[in-house]
Amino acid sequence: MLYKAEVKVTLKKGVLDPQGSAVEGAVKSLGYTGVPQVRIGKYIELWVEAENAEQAADLVNELGRKILSNPITETFTVTVTESADRLVQTGVK
Amino acid sequence: MLYKAEVKVTLKKGVLDPQGSAVEGAVKSLGYTGVPQVRIGKYIELWVEAENAEQAADLVNELGRKILSNPITETFTVTVTESADRLVQTGVK
Numbered sequence: 001m002l003y004k005a006e007v008k009v010t011l012k013k014g015v016l017d018p019q020g021s022a023v024e025g026a027v028k029s030l031g032y033t034g035v036p037q038v039r040i041g042k043y044i045e046l047w048v049e050a051e052n053a054e055q056a057a058d059l060v061n062e063l064g065r066k067i068l069s070n071p072i073t074e075t076f077t078v079t080v081t082e083s084a085d086r087l088v089q090t091g092v093k
Numbered sequence: 094m095l096y097k098a099e100v101k102v103t104l105k106k107g108v109l110d111p112q113g114s115a116v117e118g119a120v121k122s123l124g125y126t127g128v129p130q131v132r133i134g135k136y137i138e139l140w141v142e143a144e145n146a147e148q149a150a151d152l153v154n155e156l157g158r159k160i161l162s163n164p165i166t167e168t169f170t171v172t173v174t175e176s177a178d179r180l181v182q183t184g185v186k
Contacts, residue, residue, distance in 0.1 A: 002129075008136045023137070026160050032152065034142035036095075043101045043136035044116070049127035059125065067119050 003048045003056040004083040009069045009076045010041035044068055047083055056080050096141045096149040097176040102162045102169045103134035137161055140176055149173050 011017050020038040027035045046063070050056035057080045064076045104110050113131040120128045139156070143149035150173045157169045 010136065010138070020137075023160060027156060030159065032156070034152070035139055035156070036142065037140045039138040041136040041138070043103065043134040044113075045103070045132040045134070046128055047130045049129065059127070063120060063125070063128070066123065067116060 001050065001052070002083040003050055003053060003080050005046045005048055005056060005060040006079045006081075007044040007046065007060060007064055007068055007076050008041060009044065009064075009074050011039060012073055012075055015073045041074070042068075048080075053080050053082070094143065094145075095176040096143055096146060096173050098139045098141055098149060098153040099172045099174075100137040100139065100153060100157055100161055100169050101134060102137065102157075102167050104132060105166055105168055108166045134167070135161075141173075146173050146175070 017039050020040045023038045023040065024035065027038065046060055048056045048059055050059060057078055060078045060080065064078060065071065069076045110132050113133045116131045116133065117128065120131065139153055141149045141152055143152060150171055153171045153173065157171060158164065162169045
């Protein structure tokens with residue numbers, strides 16, 4: 001069965017985020033006040049063939065540790081749902 | 094009141110995602126089968142001072158259109174929650 005997994009990869013607390021600081025600056029320079037902090041991470045969608053949601057989550061957690069995040073500076077969370085989506089690119093098997 | 098907004102920025106369908114393709118290749122080269130597609134987007138956390146959640150969501154939607162996404166190639170979704178978190182960097186007012 002095809003599952004869709006969402007992985008949110010975020011910087012650990014205390015790790016500097018220059019990209020987030022740049023966006024903070026851009027927000028202020030446009031005149032918006034009241035946005036004291038911005039942090040930028042990655043949002044990764046994976047489509048996974050697995051027998052059940054638990055197996056899919058196990059696989060994605062393993063990929064999260066091995067490929068999708070840097071364990072020194074980042075943490076991640078995984079959410080698995082049944083895929084109602086079709087794959088979004090043609091030519092992908 | 095301080096709200097936390099989460100913005101997920103994803104590539105529109107049909108827009109090529111070389112970074113996602115690279116991760117697909119890495120997943121396959123590690124011997125994992127059953128991951129037919131990977132798409133990579135941005136996950137942005139913003140802390141917003143606003144009178145209510147609706148006002149916070151309006152502001153973040155505006156920022157999403159103006160700064161956080163490229164409307165030609167990307168779409169985004171906004172989720173606003175009451176911020177239980179403390180700000181994650183010291184020295185941020």
